[in-house]
Amino acid sequence: LYVDKGNYRHFMLKEIYEQPEVIGHTLGSFVDLTTGRTRLPRGASIDFSSIGRIALSACGTGYYAALVGRYYFERYARIACDLDVASEFRYRESPLDDVDLALFVSQSGETADTLASLRYAKETGLSTAAIVNVDESSIAREADHVLPTLAGPEIGVASTKAFTCQLMALAALAVRAGVDRGRIDARQELELTGVLQEAPRLVNEVLHLEEQIADLSRHMATKKHALFLGRGLSFPLALEGALKLKEISYIHAEGYAAGELKHGPIALIDDTMPVVVIAPHDRSFDKTASNVQEVAARGGEIILLTDRKGAAAGIVDDAHTIVLPDMPEILTPIVYSVPLQLLAYHTAVQMGTDVDQPRNLAKSVTVE
Numbered sequence: 001l002y003v004d005k006g007n008y009r010h011f012m013l014k015e016i017y018e019q020p021e022v023i024g025h026t027l028g029s030f031v032d033l034t035t036g037r038t039r040l041p042r043g044a045s046i047d048f049s050s051i052g053r054i055a056l057s058a059c060g061t062g063y064y065a066a067l068v069g070r071y072y073f074e075r076y077a078r079i080a081c082d083l084d085v086a087s088e089f090r091y092r093e094s095p096l097d098d099v100d101l102a103l104f105v106s107q108s109g110e111t112a113d114t115l116a117s118l119r120y121a122k123e124t125g126l127s128t129a130a131i132v133n134v135d136e137s138s139i140a141r142e143a144d145h146v147l148p149t150l151a152g153p154e155i156g157v158a159s160t161k162a163f164t165c166q167l168m169a170l171a172a173l174a175v176r177a178g179v180d181r182g183r184i185d186a187r188q189e190l191e192l193t194g195v196l197q198e199a200p201r202l203v204n205e206v207l208h209l210e211e212q213i214a215d216l217s218r219h220m221a222t223k224k225h226a227l228f229l230g231r232g233l234s235f236p237l238a239l240e241g242a243l244k245l246k247e248i249s250y251i252h253a254e255g256y257a258a259g260e261l262k263h264g265p266i267a268l269i270d271d272t273m274p275v276v277v278i279a280p281h282d283r284s285f286d287k288t289a290s291n292v293q294e295v296a297a298r299g300g301e302i303i304l305l306t307d308r309k310g311a312a313a314g315i316v317d318d319a320h321t322i323v324l325p326d327m328p329e330i331l332t333p334i335v336y337s338v339p340l341q342l343l344a345y346h347t348a349v350q351m352g353t354d355v356d357q358p359r360n361l362a363k364s365v366t367v368e
């Protein structure tokens with residue numbers, strides 16, 4: 001397989017820019033774009049009406065996608081979700097008696113811990129499904145149901161387009177599950193799939209913020225530490241944003257649920273600490289806003305990712321604000337991923353690291 005960087009300086013940047021296209025493709029295998037009805041990709045047949053509990057597991061970025069997936073399944077289908085990093089799921093040997101489906105998320109389909117977890121779930125007699133990007137991988141071969149992300153080959157070690165495709169697959173799957181379980185009626189289904197179809201356009205719009213984010217990254221590159229905060233659907237994004245930054249820029253970064261700020265990380269805040277806050281104007285906004293004010297009161301330097309409504313709320317006087325378009329909640333994890341990717345990317349470029357091949361990391365980890 002030969003993949004070219006084209007006119008891009010790095011594979012990572014090329015892959016960031018491929019997202020409008022590949023999330024659209026991925027959506028197309030979960031939604032019939034002519035009728036707006038959800039469906040499962042060819043070969044998969046999961047009837048969610050009999051599924052009350054799902055055990056999710058994955059590693060790395062896939063784990064954060066699964067964390068968003070849990071919010072989606074619980075919110076749109078009222079399916080309870082257990083969630084573990086695969087290395088813990090496998091060895092924790094948790095009782096799986098109440099679990100109806102084990103769902104794995106993996107770009108490569110070869111991660112040893114995830115594969116071991118899949119095999120463990122099968123041994124216990126569970127039905128298994130995998131959201132996987134590489135068709136001919138071990139996980140794709142061994143799972144009962146394969147739900148492909150159509151991100152295409154991802155070369156940059158730090159995952160970008162595979163992540164947003166995983167989010168898209170999970171969102172569509174949760175809507176499907178809601179339909180099967182009678183939680184979403186035909187009209188709501190059309191509404192939600194209509195919203196999901198807006199994702200490529202919104203991601204494209206957000207890509208236009210690259211210059212502004214590159215400016216910010218010159219400043220970020222002078223820092224030793226960074227904190228990322230988010231609530232609800234934005235909490236997993238805080239974790240993913242911190243992971244991206246540390247993976248490729250080697251700046252120490254931590255992601256936290258914004259509500260946990262006062263239980264520890266607030267002790268770290270002073271005027272040298274950048275705090276990236278992911279705060280779309282959703283049901284969590286007011287609570288996040290008060291966390292932002294707590295950071296501001298302690299001199300922390302705020303980088304606020306929000307939308308027009310959130311920016312208009314004027315929660316702090318002095319923040320670097322990146323304004324994204326307003327959008328329905330289900331889309332925020334997908335669209336807000338993009339500025340986080342660009343921030344990590346440009347910070348790493350500033351620092352002169354090997355963006356596509358960061359030290360000590362491998363694209364696919366085949367040892368436990």
Ligand code: G6P
Nearest residue numbers: 059060061062106107108111159
């Ligand atoms: C490695 C990669 C990450 C990836 C993780 C899980 O750590 O560097 O980008 O998220 O493995 O890989 P998978 O292929 O199972 O998604």
